[in-house]
Amino acid sequence: MNLKKVLSxxxxxxxxxxxxxxxxxxxxxxxxxxxxxxSEREAVLEAVFEREEKxxxxxxxxxxxxxxxxxxxxxxxxxxxxxxxxxxxxSMDGLPxxxxxxxxSPLKRRGPHMQFxxxxxxxxxxxxxxxxLLACQTHNEIYELLTGK
Numbered sequence: 049m050n051l052k053k054v055l056s057x058x059x060x061x062x063x064x065x066x067x068x069x070x071x072x073x074x075x076x077x078x079x080x081x082x083x084x085x086x087s088e089r090e091a092v093l094e095a096v097f098e099r100e101e102k103x104x105x106x107x108x109x110x111x112x113x114x115x116x117x118x119x120x121x122x123x124x125x126x127x128x129x130x131x132x133x134x135x136x137x138x139s140m141d142g143l144p145x146x147x148x149x150x151x152x153s154p155l156k157r158r159g160p161h162m163q164f165x166x167x168x169x170x171x172x173x174x175x176x177x178x179x180x181l182l183a184c185q186t187h188n189e190i191y192e193l194l195t196g197k
Contacts, residue, residue, distance in 0.1 A: 052195045054126045054164055058083040060190040064131040064148065069106075072135055073097065073114050076127055076150045085127075088120035092152055095120070106139030109178060113165065115151040124160040125152040128168070128190060132182060146182060147172065168194070 059080065066075045073096050080086045095116030099105065106112045112135075127150045134144030149168055153161040171194060172178050184190045 051164070051167060054124055054160075055128065055191060055194060056083070057188055057191045059085060059125075059127040060187050060194065061127070061129040062184055062187055062190055064129040066131065067133070067135055069100070069104075069112075069135065069137050070097075072112070072129075072131065072137070072148055073100070073150075076114070076129055076148060079129075080125060080127055080150075080152075085125045086121060086152065088118075091118050091120035092116065094118070095152065096150070104138035104140075106137030106145050108139055108141040108143070109175070110134070110139075110143060110146040110182075111149065111172065111178070112137040112139065112145040112147070113149045113151070115153070115161070117153050117155045117161075119155050121152050121154055123154065124157070124164060126150065126164055128194060130182060130184070130190070147178065 066072045077092050081089050086092050095118035099116045105114045129148045134146050137145040
């Protein structure tokens, strides 16, 4: 999958401010609303929080992948954000998360969501790649690192 088709300079952020799981999710959704990527904030929040109730999307190695499915979107919406201080996200390894990858996809479409996650996982699967991402100082640096621009 070409990440340029899903990400844009206004859907990657180096400066997430929230210090809780709920806060990170709300901040990312609010920024997606501001970027014009979603219009139904409450429906998207409900989908993401419903997914979190089933099982935390805090993975390991400082990565969390909050996501949800809702017909409030017509196609995959994705965002990547950093909170370098780290946030408790109930991760598998018990460590704070610093890299947040959010996806929102339509209820009946699975392929694009899985392709996006596979591509991003490939990019940040190695410690050196995560370090490069966390070293980014601007939104554009993150975008260029992820898209190879």
